[in-house]
Amino acid sequence: MHSNSLRYVRRMSAIGAAVALAAGLLVALAPAAHAAAGADLPFTSVEAESATTTGTKIGPDHTQGTIASEASGRQAVRLGAGQRVEFTVPRAANAVNVSYNVPDGQSGALNVYVNGTKLAKTLAVTSKYSYVDTSWIAGAKTHHFFDNARLLLGQNVQPGDKIAVEAVSTQVTVDVADFEQVAAAATKPAGAVSVTDKGADPSGQGDSTQAFRNAIAAAQGGVVWIPPGDYRLTSSLNGVQNVTLQGAGSWHSVVHTSRFIDQSSSSGGVHLKDFAVIGEVTERVDSNPDNFVNGSLGPGSSVSGMWLQHLKVGLWLTGNNDNLVVENNRILDTTADGLNLNGNARGVRVRNNFLRNNGDDALAMWSLYSPDTNSSFESNTISQPNLANGIAIYGGTDLAVKNNLISDTNALGSGIAISNQKFLDPFSPLAGTITVSGNTLVRAGAMNPNWQHPMGALRVDSYDSAIEANVSITGTTITDSPYSAFEFVSGGGHGYATKNVTVDGATVRNTGTVVVQAESQGAAKFSNVQATGVGAAGIYNCPYPAGSGTFTLTDGGGNAGWSSTWGDCSAWPQPGQGNPDPDPTRNLAKGRPATATGSQDVYTPGKAVDGDASTYWESTNNAFPQAWTVDLGSSQAVRRLVLKLPPATAWQARTQTLSVQGSTDGSAYSTVVASQGYRFDPATGNTATVTLPSGTNLRYLKLNVTANTGWPAAQFSEVEAYLS
Template sequence: MNRSVMRTSFPALPRSSYVLALAVALVGTVVGAAAPAAAAPSGASLPFTSVEAESATTTGQKIGPDQTQGTLASEASGRQAVRLDAGRSVEFTLTAAANAVNVAANVPDGQSGTLTVYVNGTRLDRSLAVTSKYSYVDTPWIAGAKTHHFFDNARLLLGRDLQAGDKVRFEAASTQVTVDVADFEQVAAPAARPSGSVSVVDKGADPTGRQDSTQAFRDAIATARSSGGTVWIPPGDFTLGSELSGVENVTIQGAGSWHSVVRSSRFINQSSSAGRVHLKDFAVIGEVTERVDNNPDNFVNGSLGPGSSVSGMWLQHLKVGLWLTGNNDNLVVENNRILDTTADGLNLNGTARGVTVRNNFLRNQGDDSLAMWSLNTTNSDSTFANNTISQPNLANGIAIYGGRDITVRDNLVQDTNALGSGIAISNQKFLDPFLPLAGTITVSGNTLVRTGAMNPNWNHPMGALRVDAYDSAIDATVNITDTTIKDSPYSAYEFVSGGGTGKAVRNVTVSGSTVDRVGTVVVQAETPGAVKFSDVKATGVGAAGVYNCPYPSGSGTFTLTDGGGNAGWDTVWADCASWPRPGGGNPDPGPDPTVNLAKGRTATATGATDVYTPGKAVDGDAGSYWESTNNAFPQAITVDLGASKAVRRVVLKLPPSAAWEARTQTLSLQGGTDDSSFTTLAASKDYRFDPASGNTVTVTLPDSAPATRYLRVRVTANSAWPAAQFSEVEAYLG
C-alpha cells in the first residue's frame, strides 16, 4: 500500500487559540541589508541545458507567475510558461551543442497535438507530439488535492547536430500548447554491445515493439543470471506486457536511454532478491494515466536486493519510479531521469541501510519526488545527495519520514505545489509500525527555490524547509547547515506538529543559511520546542522575521536561541489569531490613518489578462498592475481587508510612467461585510488618471459610509484601453 494514501490525515488547524510565546528575540539588522554572497550551486550535474520558455522569443502569450493551487502557471517551472495558440511559436537560442530536445508542455484536457519544429528558420521533417493523455490527474482520496499534473514531457532526436547560437522554434500546429521549459542535449551514439552479453533479440525480442517481448526478456535474464552476466537491450522499442520477477545476480544494460526503450508500466515486481542487480542505460516508458495506489505500476516495485545499482535510466509515465521495500542495502541510484510519475519518484520504504541516491533529475512528480519512509523497520545510514528536483505537484521535493542517521545534502529543489515543502524532516507515520527519526539527521548545502506551499487542509502555508513532529516528538539530533532559500512564497523554516497535537521539536540547529526573499516570515514556529539559529541572514522578508505561535493553546513555548551572526529578521509577528499574508505587515494597523489597509491583502477580480493578476494591485509596487479581461466591461476588483473597517479614503493608481498616456476610467466603489452583498460607497463617475500628476486618483468617502471588509472597485469604461487597470488599490481610515 502506498504511503501517500494516508495523506487524508492532514488536519485543519484553528488559528484563534494560538498564543504568542517568543522566548528569545533574535538580534539582527533591518530588512533590506545588502544581500550575502551567493552560495555554491547545489543539485545534479546534468547532460542537458534547460531554457525557460518565458525567457525565449515568442509570438505567444506569457502566463504567470502564480502560486494558486490548481492553476497551470503554478505548476510551471519558475511559475511561468508561454501559451501558444495555433500558428503561434516560441524560439530558443542554443547556448551549447545539441542534437536532441525534451519539452515540458501542456495541452487542454482531452486533446493531443503537435509542435512543428524549425531550426534556423527551416522546418524539420519531424515534429514533436504533445498530449494531455498523462495529465489532469485526480486523487479525491487525498484530502486537499485538486486536479493536478498539468504538464508532460515529450522528447525528440532532431536528426542533426546544432551549435551554440542556432535557433530552434516550436510552433503549435493546431491544438493550443503551453510550453514550460526545453532541455537541449547532445546525445551520444548508441553504445556497443558488451562482450559476452545475452541479447534479448537473440532470445526472440521484437525491437519494433509490435510483438510482446516479455518472455524473451525473461529467458535472457535466466541465461545471464546463472553466471552473473549481462542482458543486452540493443537500440529499439521493446514492448513488455507483463512484469519481470526473479531478477538477481544480473546486469540489464541498454545502448543509452535515448536508444534502447522498453514500453512497460511494470518492469520489475518482486518482494525479495539475492541482490547484485544492475540496471543501466535504457528507458522504461509506461502508460500510466491515473494513480491507482494498489497497482504496482512502477519501474521497480519491491526489492533489488543488496549491492544493487540503477544508473543512466530514463523513467517516465509510471506511478512511481522506484518503490523499494525488502532488503535494498547499499543500493546506489545515480544519474537517472525520473519524469511524469503520478506518485513518488523514489520511495525507500524501510529495511534498507547504506543507500545512496545521487545526481538524479526528477520533474513533475504527483507526490514526493524523493522519500525515505521507515515503515516496518528503519532506513539507516542512507543519503540523498546532489539531486535536482523540479515541480513536484502534490507533495514535497524531498521527504524523510523517520529513519536513523540520514543525510540530505547538496540538493536543488524548485517549485513545490499544494501539499509540500522543498524538504520535509518528519515523524508523520501514515501506517504502523513506524520508526521515528533517530540518531543524527544531517541536512546540508541544499538550495530551495520557490518552495513551500499553501496547505488547503491546514488553511495555512508550509515552509520551504519543514521539521514536523507530526505523530511523535522530534528527539533525533537534526543539523541544518548551509541552506540557501530563495523566493519562498511563504516562510523559510517551519517547525510544526502537523497532527495538531503539539508534539515538540527538539535538538534542532540551523546554521549558515542565506534567505533571499520570503513572502511571509523567516521562522514559522507552530509547536513547542527549541531551535538554535546561527549565521542565518535574510533579505526581502515579506511580513516579519518570526511567527511564534505554538498550537494547541497552552501546549508550551517555542524557544529561538540566538547563536550569533543572525541578520535581517529580528521583527516578530504580533497577532497569533491571524496569519501573515505574503508581503503583508501585521494584520491590524489599528487607527493609524496613514496605513494602507489593502496592502498585501487577498485580491480577486472578475477577470485578468496574462500576468496582470489582481494581486499586482495590492503588492505595494506601483510599477506592476492588474488588467482585467479585455473588451468585456463591466469589470471589478475586490480586496478583502481582513476585517470590517471604516474606510474613508481610497487611492487608485496607475504606473507613474510617461509611457502611460492619460486616461479616464468610469468607476464606482462598493463595500460589504461579506463577499456576496455590496453597498454603493461612491457612485459611478469619470476619474482622470494623468502621468503628469502621478497617475493617481483619490476618492473620499463620507463619514456616514458603512464599515466594509470587502472593498470593490467596479469599472464600466476606460478611454485609453478596453479594460480596467490599476497598479494599486489603497484603502485608508482617514
C-alpha cells in the first residue's frame, strides 16, 4: 500500500552506523554490532564502495531519482566494460548474491573471478525489473533502480579469499555482495507427495501448474515435495489448505510464477517452506494479484525459508490469517510492498526476515475493514525500500514493532511510520497500545516531494484522525538520518492531534537537521534521549496548519544534546545548516546548561548564565586550573564574549588569566583564544570582552582559568556569547 500520497503542499521552503560501514562490512547488516536489532541472517554482506575497484565510486547522495540515493549506504561503484570490484570474502561461502544496476533498457553479464581465476559461469544482469514508474502516486518519480542476481560458485571459499565481479560490455553499478554458505539440497520427507510424480517438469520447459494442483489434492494433511529444479506455473493455485509445500532449499527448488497462491479464504494449516518463487513482474499494476500469496492462508499457517523475488508484493494478506507466522524469508525486488497485513490480522508474527529493494512499504499493517490486532513485526532487517516506509502501521489495535534494523529509506517514507492514514474506508484507527521497541534506523527518512520538506526517521502521523492510542517508543537507535530523527505530523493537513506518545531511551547520532520535528498539535514525553552531532537544532516546533494548536514536549529527564529550538518557522532547516537566530543581538549563553570542574558552596555554574549579574559562579578555591563550560545547544558562529563580575563596589579590581576553547561535540576541544589576562574593574562595570576569530564555530564553549589576582578561584557572574 502506498503510504504517503499526501494531499497538501507545505508553505515552507524546500530543503534544496549504527550499521557498521567501517571497512564496508555488514554482517547481515551488522547484527553483531546491534545484537538486539535486525534478523539473524545466513549471509554476510560487503559494500562495493569499501572493496578494491578499478571502477568509479558514486555517492553519497540522498536526491530522489538518482542511482546512488537508492543504494545501500547511499554509495555504490560504477563499472565500465573490463572494470571490476574485488571483494575480500568475510566468511566461508559457496554462493554470492549481488545487488546491482544497469542502464535502462540494457542487459549484460558480470564475469566472476575466485582468487584470480575466472569462472565458466557468469552472473546475468538486466534492467528488465528496474525503472518502475507509478504516475498515480503523488510525488513519485522513476524508481526501483537496483536488482539482485545470485550464483552458486561451484566451490567453497574461505575468509580472506578474493571474489571479483567484472563488467563484460554493459555498464554495471555494483552496490553490495552477499556471501553465503548454501547447504546441500534437502531430501524428500517420508510420505511426501512429489510434484514430479504428478507430472511436474523440473527443467522449467513444461507447464507444471496442474501437477502442483494434483499433488496438493493428493497430500491433504501431509507434505507436497518440490525436488531440486526449476518449475514453471502459468496460473495461480487456490483452494490450498491443510497442507505443507516444502522444497529442498531456496537455492535448489525454484518456482517461476508471478502468482503463486490467490484465494480469498482457507481453513488454514498451510505451511510454505524452503523454496523460491521468482516472478516476472516488470511494472506495478495495483489491480493485478501479482503476488506470492494474495488473500488468505487461513489460521495457524506459516511461511518460512522462502526466497521471493520479482513480484508485485511478497504477501498481500486479507481474510483470516490468525496466528500466521512469517519467518526466515528473503523478499527482494518487489514493485510494491514486501508484506502487507490488510485487515483481520490477529496474532500474526512476522520475524527474522530480510527485505531489500521493495517498491513501497517493506512491511505494513493496514487496518482496512477491521483492525489488525495483537500482531507484530519483530527482528527483521530491511534495506532500501525505494518509495515508502521501511515499516508502516496504518491503524490497528495493540500492535508491536520490535528489534528491527531498517536502513536507507527513500523518497516518500520514514524508517518507521505509525499512522492514522486510512487510504480507504472502513478504516480502524490506532487503538490500545502501539509498542515500538528496540529498533535501529540507519540513514532513514527522506525528502517528501509532496510536502517539500523532510520526513523523519521515525514518524507518528495523525493523518486522517487524532492519535488516541498509547504510542510507546523505547530503546531506539537512530544514526545518520539525513533529516530529523523523530517526526510528529498530521500529514493530511487537517491539524489532528498527535498525542499519548512517550519516547524513552534513544540514541541519536548525526541527524541532519533536528532531533524532534513537531508539526501537529499534541504532546509527547521524552526521557533518556541522548543526541550527538545534531545538524541544525534540537527541536523544530511549528504546527501545521498555523493556529491549529501547539505540540508540547515534556522533559522526563535524562535527555542531553538537543535542547535548542529552531528559531524560524518560515524556513525549514537544511542539513548541517545551524540554527538561524531571529535576534542576532541575543545572548546565546543565557539559560543554557552549564557545568564546571568544581564550585564553591552555593556559587554553582548555572549562576553565570542566569541573566542576573549579582549572582556568580565561583570555582573550588585554591585549586587552579579550573574550567567552566556552557552548551549553546547547536553550533554557533560566536564572535564575542562578555565576561562579568558583580558590579558591587566591594569587588575590587582583579585580573583573571584564561583561555577559550570550543567544541562541536562536547568531547574534542580546540583552543580558540590563547591564554591571557583579562582585567575586571568596578570603575568600568567589572566586565571584560573577548573577541573570537572569524571562522569560529562552536557549540560547547569552555573557559579555562589558571589565575585570579583578586581571589584564589575562578569567578564569573555572567558569561555572555554573541554572534557579533
